Amino acid sequence: MQASLEINGGGELTDRQKDVLNAALRLLVEEGDRLTMTAVARRASCSKETLYKWFGDRDGLLTATVQWQASKVRVAPVDRARIDLPSLKASLEGFASDWLSVISSETSIALNRVAVARAGSDGHGLGAIVLENGRMALARRLKPVLEAARDKGLLAFDDAETAFRSFFGLVARDVQIRLLLGDRLKLTEAEIGRDAALATRQFLALYGADDNRDEGHKHKHPSS
């Protein structure tokens, strides 16, 4: 019950505890929501008693596992000092391909699956965590870039949230829901790059300032 005292943030964890959580994470990817405490204990070569002592109950273990995975993703902030059209374009393409790589990874799919499943029944804590470290974190990182670009006259929009959501939609499209529903969707590195470039061109076509919207709105591809 009081397990969340020792598992704040995800920083104060013993190496052994991190090993256990990594084992739980691997098992979560393999088994999905139907992993058992016994299986986690066996995989991590620890006793169930230890699991319950460290994480309280099954819910605490799942929460700690998701938080542990979330804490592993740390991103360097983008310097909004000098930004021009090529660097903006490169930055957007970077965000897009990063995001596509994340949502198509086995780990992300497994974590989102269990979070979605549990959001239905009782505490939707896992859903909030996944959302906070996924879509919301992306928005927090991307919005300053968008606003800096607007300050430089490269983009034109009223609401950064709306612009971000358009970018999100252009990038993700139907990929995440199809993967979550079990669609066998191959996403090679090259395809991710192409999709990221297309999404960036389309976003610039929609939100670029007038003198920058000279590309990407037709079926004829521009330079790249």
Added chain:
Amino acid sequence: MQASLEINGGGELTDRQKDVLNAALRLLVEEGDRLTMTAVARRASCSKETLYKWFGDRDGLLTATVQWQASKVRVAPVDRARIDLPSLKASLEGFASDWLSVISSETSIALNRVAVARAGSDGHGLGAIVLENGRMALARRLKPVLEAARDKGLLAFDDAETAFRSFFGLVARDVQIRLLLGDRLKLTEAEIGRDAALATRQFLALYGADDNRDEGHKHKHPSS
């Protein structure tokens, strides 16, 4: 085991069986994946023996329930005979607001939740059904419209699939994943209409033929 013989397509069902499936559907919306056979039997005022005789096992009941809901959604095909820019725009806005209404409905959220949850572990049959009657059905209905519009010179694209996926992304954006993860996201009728209109304007800005792309690509809203 052999239950799927009597539950093909979803058409040959007794009225009583439909009642049972409706009860199961309501319970699925309320309880999510953790509905029990006992609860379904009690809600439907039928015996568990009957449930097992009709649907084989729990999996068969869930599958039949999802198929039953899917079979309830029937859409009139759009006449692709004469289509001009205003009718295309209205048609796209209709598709967009319909889709937003669907994915934000409690029923769709519940069904997608259980399908996503079960896509992780064993047979991903439910995921395939939901995908087939959701995204894929939308694509089948929308693509003829897009191609008819291209034939009339209203749209310009190489691949209808790519164009559809862009439309899908512009419409859905982050709505579905946020709702599935438990985000309290209010979507009023008015907001759905605004979002549908915005997505349509953006789609036309990206894929409209040159003489029709004179609106919707800036933060200043056009006429409507």
Added chain:
DNA sequence: GCCGAACCGTAACGTACGGTACGGCAGTTG
């Protein structure tokens, strides 16, 4: 009115799994 089929309500069975208790072992402290 009688028969069989279909079905309701409920009790019972088997199992899987979350959670707990306990014995043993290794490392540490004194």
Added chain:
DNA sequence: CAACTGCCGTACCGTACGTTACGGTTCGGC
């Protein structure tokens, strides 16, 4: 060495639930 601590391995308990079995009831057909 003795006592203590932390943890592993495992056996165990209670419960929830899928699944089955059965007695009782309704209903259409003869």
